[in-house]
Amino acid sequence: MKRWNGWGSAEIDYPVPPSALTYLNDALGPPEPGPSVPLESIVRRLPPSRLPDHPLVSLDPELRLRHARGQSLPDWIALRFGRLDRFPDGVARPGSDQDVEKILAFAKETGTWLIPYGGGTSVVGHINPPPADHPVLTVSMERMRRMSDLDEASRIATFEAGVTGPHLEAQLRARGYTLGHFPQSFEYSTLGGWIATRSSGQQSLYYGRIEDLFAGGRMITPAGRIEMPPFPASAAGPDLRQAVLGSEGRLGIITRACVRVSLVPQLERFHGIFFPGLEQGAAAVREMVQSRLQLSMLRLSDSLETDVSLALTGNERMVRLLNGLLRVRGLKDRDEKCMLFMGITRARGLARKTRRMALEIAREHGGVHVGRKMGNEWRKGRFKTPYLRNALWDLGYAVDTLETAMTWSDLPTATEAVLKALRQGLEDRGERVLAFSHISHVYATGASIYVTYLFRLAADVEETLARWKKLKASASEALVARGGTISHQHGVGLDHLPWMESEKGKLGLQGLGALAKVFDPGGIMNPGKLFRSEWTR
């Protein structure tokens, strides 16, 4: 069973190892265990639904609660402290395009606002109900998860949009193919959600971001159907797929998507490399990507993230051996060591050549190759790390992440500014913040930075939320001022709305609003997300 107020399956726990606990205690101070109100106490308080009966709609209170929030830190705070004031009035579960059209007709008749819902893994408030006078209906795509076609000659697979990562990969792998889209939320997030948020998977360097993989499909809007044939390329004016990508449920419901698939690779390897500092590591990574080496992942942690990741292994003996090895291979104890995971996904012969060239570049920048063991461990635990959030909350620590992308020239100053904003963000409240980052997705022209930050929960819900708001605002201001995008992969939702105008401009946002008016003249699709409308949190 999926946790209703945390991450993932209730059967999976990821306890914090004692070495990491000591580390956190030293860095942030001793915590007070975080609150966790029981599900029943919220279900009992749910207001009655404002919706009339409909065969495709459930009004079940627990189901409404389970679809009320996503995975952002404010969502966690609301759920764990039991401070929720808004719920969808019902949850619809269409099984076909015709069902989706019936739901849209029902919404128009009853003045209902709709929130398309994939896996509910949004971390920026995408799926939260607005404070509306209208009834609000969440449209869960969970029943629409079939692969309807696999065109092997063209390497295009067509799926219903509610398919989750594991179901999509299982259907493709049974035929020898893969999509290769592996966001860390892979277990629960859906194809429709990936498209609607412009998601990026961990191996996007090889397979591409979702915008490279999304070849066409169908979106059903209140004004009718939009069909996007999977042309290999087209010069017939602006590409409608670009309007659908990142549309965050504002234009309509994506019901099917044609995606570009690859043969399951012959070989997939993840290597660990340590650099004496971030500057050297970043220079190596930049050179690798600009040399067009066909790697599948380059993930470079700063020295603090490297320390925390090693503490989190809970394997002190392994860390001692590793430090010994690095010393023998020329890294000094005083070096601010940075760990790189390098992925290679290729045919066997090509992989060897790529590996040799990449390691040569790494060596030129002082990198020490430590083999594949750490890379294998990372790969095994790649979807497990988010489970740590549950244990950390129980201990009394809040964890949040933010991400951005900028050119290589802006990257060092922007990263420093964001980390500084976070580390100093709660000084006025006498609280410390642990903030670290990694370069997560790389491009010839720049890279994305993924920042994780931790702070202590307060006993009081308002104070906890105030801490988060302060940190979120100062980090976002810092990254936008230094040339970063407000989001590289998580999207806009509610939490990034205040920074949209500085990124798109007034006229740009008016253009997006005008587009939404054409597809959704009544303004019933996920109002308030992506760009401002009648209400904003």
Ligand SMILES: Cc1cc2nc3c(=O)[nH]c(=O)nc-3n(C[C@H](O)[C@H](O)[C@H](O)COP(=O)(O)OP(=O)(O)OC[C@H]3O[C@@H](n4cnc5c(N)ncnc54)[C@H](O)[C@@H]3O)c2cc1C
């Ligand atoms: C632990 C964790 C790790 C994450 N790691 C990554 C990562 O590595 N990379 C990354 O890109 N993101 C990541 N995310 C963010 C999140 O998983 C992505 O934004 C994901 O694409 C959301 O997919 P979903 O199916 O859960 O969509 P939801 O959260 O259900 O919805 C997100 C938005 O998409 C819209 N939507 C969903 N389905 C449809 C549809 N069929 N038609 C129209 N609109 C639709 C919704 O209305 C909403 O606006 C992570 C989140 C968590 C909690």
